[in-house]
Amino acid sequence: MALSILMLNWRDMAHPEAGGAEKYLVTVAEGLAAKGHDVIFRTAGYPGGIPDEVVGGVHYIRRGGRFDIYARSVLAHLVKRYAVDVVVDVQNGVPYLSPLTHRGPVVNLVHHVHKEQWPVLFGPRLSHAGWWLESRLAPLVYRRTPYVAVSDSTRRELVGLGIDAERIEVIHNGTDAVPLDDTPRSLHPSVIVLGRLVPQKRVEIAMRAVAELAHQHPDITLDVVGSGWSLPHLEQEARDLGIEKHVTFHGHVSEAEKHELLARAWVHVMPSLKEGWGLVVVEAGVHGTPTVAFTEAGGPTDSIVHDSTGLLVDGGQEEFTAAMRSLLEDDELRARMSAEVSTWVRRFHWDETVDRWERLLERTVAEADGRS
Numbered sequence: 001m002a003l004s005i006l007m008l009n010w011r012d013m014a015h016p017e018a019g020g021a022e023k024y025l026v027t028v029a030e031g032l033a034a035k036g037h038d039v040i041f042r043t044a045g046y047p048g049g050i051p052d053e054v055v056g057g058v059h060y061i062r063r064g065g066r067f068d069i070y071a072r073s074v075l076a077h078l079v080k081r082y083a084v085d086v087v088v089d090v091q092n093g094v095p096y097l098s099p100l101t102h103r104g105p106v107v108n109l110v111h112h113v114h115k116e117q118w119p120v121l122f123g124p125r126l127s128h129a130g131w132w133l134e135s136r137l138a139p140l141v142y143r144r145t146p147y148v149a150v151s152d153s154t155r156r157e158l159v160g161l162g163i164d165a166e167r168i169e170v171i172h173n174g175t176d177a178v179p180l181d182d183t184p185r186s187l188h189p190s191v192i193v194l195g196r197l198v199p200q201k202r203v204e205i206a207m208r209a210v211a212e213l214a215h216q217h218p219d220i221t222l223d224v225v226g227s228g229w230s231l232p233h234l235e236q237e238a239r240d241l242g243i244e245k246h247v248t249f250h251g252h253v254s255e256a257e258k259h260e261l262l263a264r265a266w267v268h269v270m271p272s273l274k275e276g277w278g279l280v281v282v283e284a285g286v287h288g289t290p291t292v293a294f295t296e297a298g299g300p301t302d303s304i305v306h307d308s309t310g311l312l313v314d315g316g317q318e319e320f321t322a323a324m325r326s327l328l329e330d331d332e333l334r335a336r337m338s339a340e341v342s343t344w345v346r347r348f349h350w351d352e353t354v355d356r357w358e359r360l361l362e363r364t365v366a367e368a369d370g371r372s
Contacts, residue, residue: 003361004038004083005029008098009090010069012043012060016252017228019196020279021111024150024173024353025090026058031354032361033057040084042076044069070094074101085365093117093130095138099145105368107361108138109148111276112298113157117200120273135161146364148357150277151302169360173279173303174350177286179342183263188219189328192265192289194258194280195272197228204237205271209321211241213328220246220328223261227252263287266334267327268310271320275299285309285345288338292323309341 011018013026026041033039034057045051045062053060064072073096087106089098093114098106114134118127139162147168149155155168193206203224210222224234224247231249238247250261262268268284270293281291281303291310293300304310311323327334 001362001365002036002038003032003085003365005032005040005086005088005361006084006102007039007041007088007090008073008096009041009043010066010092010094012041012062014049014055015044015046017196017198019226020173021090021092021276023279024111025088025109026056027174027350028354028357029058030056031350032358035354035358037358042073070096086361086368088361089142091134091138093134095133095141097138097141099141105364106142106145107148107364108142108145109150110154110158111150112154112274113161114274116273120199139163146360148360151299153298153301154276157298169356171353171356171360172348173277173282174348174353175279175282175286175345176350177259177283179287180259180263183260183287186221186264186266188221189213189217190221190223190265191267191269191324191328192223192225192261192284193269193271194225194262194284195270197224197226197230197234199230200273201228201230202271202273203230203234205317205320206269206324207234207237207241207243207247208317209269209324210246211243212321213325214243214246217328222247223250223265224248225250225253225258225261259283259287262289265289267292267324269293269320269324270297270300272297278303281310282345282348285341288342290327290334290337290341292320292327294320305340305344309337309344 007029009025011022013022029039029041039058041058042061044064049062051062087098087102088109089096089106090109118130147163149168149170150173152170155170158168159165193203195201210220214220238244262284268289268291270278270291275297277299284291291304295301295312295314304312306312313319313323
C-alpha cells in the first residue's frame with residue numbers, strides 16, 4: 001500500500017552542515033518515494049535554500065533555523081494537521097514530541113544518545129536541560145512509540161533510558177559506493193578525517209597524532225574533509241602544532257572527490273566523542289581503507305570489527321596515536337585489514353535499509369488501524 005509519510009529532521013543533505021545522519025534519512029526518503037510512497041520532509045532553512053522544493057520525489061519544506069525549527073514544526077503541525085499516515089520523528093538530542101501533535105502513528109529514529117555531547121556544546125544549565133529533554137521527557141512522550149536505532153550500541157543506550165527493547169528495531173546504514181580501482185594509494189603515509197567540523201568530532205586528536213608521527217614520517221599528510229564552525233579553531237590548531245604543510249582543509253567536497261580521497265588514504269580516522277554508526281567507516285571500507293576510532297564512541301563498535309576491519313581504541317590521545325602509528329607503519333597489518341574491510345562492508349546496502357523501513361512503516365500503520 002502507498003503511504004503518506006511526514007519526516008521531521010533538523011537538516012537535509014543540501015544543508016551546509018549536513019552529515020551522515022542526513023545522508024541516512026534522505027536516502028530512506030528518496031527510496032520510499034521511488035517505491036510509490038508520498039514523502040514530505042520538513043527541515044530547517046539555510047542561506048540559499050529553497051523553502052519548498054521537490055527533489056528525488058521528496059517534497060522538502062524548509063522553515064526555521066537551528067533553534068526555532070522544533071517550535072515551528074510543532075506549530076505547523078497543530079495548524080495544518082498534516083493528513084499523513086505516519087510521522088518519522090528524528091530525535092537528534094532534542095525531540096519534536098510528535099505524539100503530542102499527531103493523532104496517528106509515529107516512529108522515533110535515534111542515531112545515538114547525546115549524554116556526553118551536551119556539556120561539550122553548551123554550558124551547565126543548557127546541557128542539563130537538554131539531557132532532561134532527551135532522557136526524561138522524551139521516553140515519557142514516546143512511551144507507546146516504536147523506535148529505530150541505527151546500531152546495536154544505540155539500542156542498548158535507549159534501553160538504558162527505559163525504552164522497551166521490543167519497541168526498538170535496528171536498521172543499519174547502507175552504502176551505494178563502488179571501489180575506485182583506478183585510483184592509486186598515496187605514495188606517502190596519508191590519513192583522512194571526514195565529517196562536520198564541530199567540537200564533538202574532536203579532529204584535534206587526529207591533528208595531534210599527525211604532529212607526533214611527523215617526526216618519523218616527514219611526508220605524512222592529513223586530509224580534513226568537511227565544513228563547520230570549528231574550522232577557524234582547527235586552522236589555528238594546525239599553526240600551533242606546526243603542521244600546516246601536512247594538513248589540507250578541503251571543506252565541503254563532491255561525492256566523487258570524497259570517494260577519491262578515501263581511496264587514496266592509507267587510514268581513515270574517526271576520533272569522535274560519539275557516533276550512532278559512522279557511515280564513513282563503511283564508505284572508506286568500500287575502498288579498502290581501514291578506520292581507527294574510539295570504543296567509547298559507541299557506534300564504531302558495530303561498524304568496525306576490531307583488529308579485522310580497523311582498530312578500536314580504549315584510552316585517549318596517546319593510545320589513538322599509537323593505533324594510527326601501527327597501521328601506518330605495519331604494511332602487512334594494513335594490507336590484511338584492507339582486504340578484510342573490503343569484504344565486510346559488502347553486507348551493507350541502502351536497498352535493504354529502505355526495504356526494512358518500508359516494512360516497518362507499513363506494519364506500524366496497519367497496527368494503528370487495527371487499534372482504531
